[in-house]
Amino acid sequence: MQSLTQHLTTLLSDTFAAAGYDRSYGEVVVSNRPDLGQFQCNGALPAAKAYGQKPRDIAQQIVERLPQSADIFADISLAGPGFINLTLTDAFLGQWLQTMADNPRLGVAAVTTPQRVVVDYGGANVAKPMHVGHLRAGIIGESIKRLFRFMGDDVIGDVHLGDWGTQMGMIIVELAHRHPDWPYFDTDNTGPFPAESPITLTDLEEVYPAASARAKSDPTVMEAARQATMELQNGHPGYRALWQHFVDVSVAGLREDYGALDIHFDLWLGESDANDHVEEMIARLQAQGYTSESQGALIMDISLPDDNEPMPPLILRKSDGAVMYGTTDLATIDLRVQELRAQLILYVVDHRQQQHFKQVFRAAYKSGITPPQVGLEHNYFGTMNGKDGKPFKTRAGGVMKLKDLIQLVIEAALARMAESHVADEYEEAERLEIARRVGLAALKYADLMNQRTKDYIFDLDRFSSFEGRTGPYLLYTTVRARSILTKAAAQGLEPGALLPPTVDAERTLLLQLAQLPDALRMAYETRMPNHMADYIYTLANEFNRFYNACHILSATDTAVQSSWLGITQLFARVSELVLMLLGIEIPERM
RNA sequence: GCCCCAGUAGCUCAAAGGAUAGAGCACCGGACUUCUAAUCCGUAGGUUGGGGGUUCGAGUCCCUCCUGGGGUGCCA
Numbered sequence: 001m002q003s004l005t006q007h008l009t010t011l012l013s014d015t016f017a018a019a020g021y022d023r024s025y026g027e028v029v030v031s032n033r034p035d036l037g038q039f040q041c042n043g044a045l046p047a048a049k050a051y052g053q054k055p056r057d058i059a060q061q062i063v064e065r066l067p068q069s070a071d072i073f074a075d076i077s078l079a080g081p082g083f084i085n086l087t088l089t090d091a092f093l094g095q096w097l098q099t100m101a102d103n104p105r106l107g108v109a110a111v112t113t114p115q116r117v118v119v120d121y122g123g124a125n126v127a128k129p130m131h132v133g134h135l136r137a138g139i140i141g142e143s144i145k146r147l148f149r150f151m152g153d154d155v156i157g158d159v160h161l162g163d164w165g166t167q168m169g170m171i172i173v174e175l176a177h178r179h180p181d182w183p184y185f186d187t188d189n190t191g192p193f194p195a196e197s198p199i200t201l202t203d204l205e206e207v208y209p210a211a212s213a214r215a216k217s218d219p220t221v222m223e224a225a226r227q228a229t230m231e232l233q234n235g236h237p238g239y240r241a242l243w244q245h246f247v248d249v250s251v252a253g254l255r256e257d258y259g260a261l262d263i264h265f266d267l268w269l270g271e272s273d274a275n276d277h278v279e280e281m282i283a284r285l286q287a288q289g290y291t292s293e294s295q296g297a298l299i300m301d302i303s304l305p306d307d308n309e310p311m312p313p314l315i316l317r318k319s320d321g322a323v324m325y326g327t328t329d330l331a332t333i334d335l336r337v338q339e340l341r342a343q344l345i346l347y348v349v350d351h352r353q354q355q356h357f358k359q360v361f362r363a364a365y366k367s368g369i370t371p372p373q374v375g376l377e378h379n380y381f382g383t384m385n386g387k388d389g390k391p392f393k394t395r396a397g398g399v400m401k402l403k404d405l406i407q408l409v410i411e412a413a414l415a416r417m418a419e420s421h422v423a424d425e426y427e428e429a430e431r432l433e434i435a436r437r438v439g440l441a442a443l444k445y446a447d448l449m450n451q452r453t454k455d456y457i458f459d460l461d462r463f464s465s466f467e468g469r470t471g472p473y474l475l476y477t478t479v480r481a482r483s484i485l486t487k488a489a490a491q492g493l494e495p496g497a498l499l500p501p502t503v504d505a506e507r508t509l510l511l512q513l514a515q516l517p518d519a520l521r522m523a524y525e526t527r528m529p530n531h532m533a534d535y536i537y538t539l540a541n542e543f544n545r546f547y548n549a550c551h552i553l554s555a556t557d558t559a560v561q562s563s564w565l566g567i568t569q570l571f572a573r574v575s576e577l578v579l580m581l582l583g584i585e586i587p588e589r590m
Numbered sequence: 591g592c593c594c595c596a597g598u599a600g601c602u603c604a605a606a607g608g609a610u611a612g613a614g615c616a617c618c619g620g621a622c623u624u625c626u627a628a629u630c631c632g633u634a635g636g637u638u639g640g641g642g643g644u645u646c647g648a649g650u651c652c653c654u655c656c657u658g659g660g661g662u663g664c665c666a
């Protein structure tokens with residue numbers, strides 16, 4: 001099923017073609033002048049240049065060739081230098097929305113050739129608690145994953161933990177410093193080692209910053225950390241055993257944190273999972289002549305003749321023998337292509353990694369690890385800045401923990417509920433669940449509404465705001481629609497066939513509902529959930545206008561009433577779908 | 591130094607080269623004996639950082655300058 005604008009575009013394209021012009025001029029978009037028409041086609045203006053004619057003359061020819069009967073268009077007009085303004089008949093609009101309502105996918109066509117897509121969007125690191133800086137990757141990545149899945153692709157979400165770099169060595173060295181008596185540090189000991197972790201998550205949250213600080217301030221500690229990292233990667237039994245403990249402990253905590261955000265991964269792999277593949281891959285790259293030695297390191301040149309900036313080589317193996325994340329990322333791509341049969345890999349990672357991914361992607365294509373038809377994309381997002389415009393530190397301490405932030409928004413939601421007394425008589429458990437969903441909706445929507453690629457200001461007030469353009473507004477509106485349907489059902493009233501709209505608020509709501517496929521397609525093509533966030537806010541706003549203008553349950557005309565219930569149901573279905581795609585849970589009532 | 595990104599209402603953000611640059615917050619004024627007022631309606635708020643250029647048409651594309659942020663071979 002085509003979207004409404006696609007349908008109209010086809011119609012206009014045919015008309016342009018019939019008049020002897022290229023089809024491409026027939027694109028129809030929603031009008032930015034609703035006072036003049038519901039849709040517009042601007043094709044006559046560029047066509048005028050290509051064909052050496054006056055734009056108004058071309059537009060006039062198109063207008064004359066369009067079906068003048070009242071079947072589709074109530075009004076076709078020519079304005080300004082050559083804009084074609086289109087307004088649909090209410091009958092056609094009502095009929096179109098009925099078709100959408102009858103469609104299980106709400107008129108959203110699935111992709112014709114589904115692809116195996118890997119979305120790499122976790123970004124969390126072992127041994128570090130999740131903080132506010134981890135929000136975006138999880139929230140945006142989860143939404144992209146859900147959208148791709150809904151569009152019909154075969155999607156695998158991978159958290160891809162940071163579990164193999166120098167930080168691991170730092171922790172090992174720090175623990176060796178504190179507990180030299182632990183069996184993991186006895187070089188003669190090859191195991192077995194204790195099954196019980198010697199360290200808890202709480203311990204790690206204190207150990208990591210301490211380890212990081214000590215390594216940074218003391219070069220010999222840093223050197224020891226590098227050495228430990230190399231030994232870990234090369235299979236030092238004690239280090240491996242200890243490392244496995246803190247990975248397990250961390251992953252248990254991370255599962256909880258992501259679970260609390262309703263973010264779920266299909267794979268809990270990390271950098272370390274590519275390690276067994278690294279040697280083979282490096283050997284292959286060496287044999288194929290892609291590598292060279294430089295300053296003791298094994299590197300791969302990935303510069304191109306027309307680069308307008310110095311492009312550093314990808315360092316496959318450091319001079320100390322350890323590998324960095326560029327190497328594990330490359331090996332991970334190899335595994336994803338070979339074993340997961342990935343056709344498209346999306347990296348939802350912040351924009352500071354742009355050069356890194358440029359390097360890795362170049363290496364992947366150059367070496368043939370990635371065949372040309374497989375897509376590698378860095379769908380980067382902007383950093384969260386403080387009110388001073390400076391980014392939050394992702395490495396050093398002092399940043400608000402994710403758990404604290406979540407707790408804070410839930411408490412704000414509870415306060416808001418107490419204020420309006422709506423939930424006073426609800427059971428405690430339900431009240432808490434509503435607060436959880438409302439708080440998380442506020443948090444997630446405040447993030448998703450921002451354009452993915454841009455930085456934005458982290459402002460607690462925004463995350464605990466429940467009025468206007470917020471997540472809770474969307475929940476409230478959806479719950480309100482559901483509530484009407486429930487009340488109607490209790491009176492024996494069911495949603496029925498959609499009639500042509502008669503009220504302005506109703507008409508604009510239908511037009512907005514009809515844009516669902518376009519909004520999803522835009523978000524899908526650009527991998528930007530904010531297009532869905534924009535859409536659903538506008539839609540909810542139109543529903544609330546409709547709600548205020550048309551009192552459904554007291555409507556006297558039963559056919560109109562059942563049509564309005566039909567519209568309400570369609571709105572609820574669309575809203576539930578889009579909120580699901582944004583990763584936002586809706587309460588039963590609020 | 592070089593390379594990316596951003597600069598739009600008091601604040602936070604929108605605006606596939608199209609007509610009169612739009613929302614939310616905050617401010618001011620209206621609408622609940624009626625389906626949940628976490629709602630709706632209205633007023634006000636702008637030489638889109640400066641300057642040049644391309645175009646029938648520029649917030650959007652090009653050049654240049656200013657400001658801020660990020661990246662820039664052995665952290666991630």
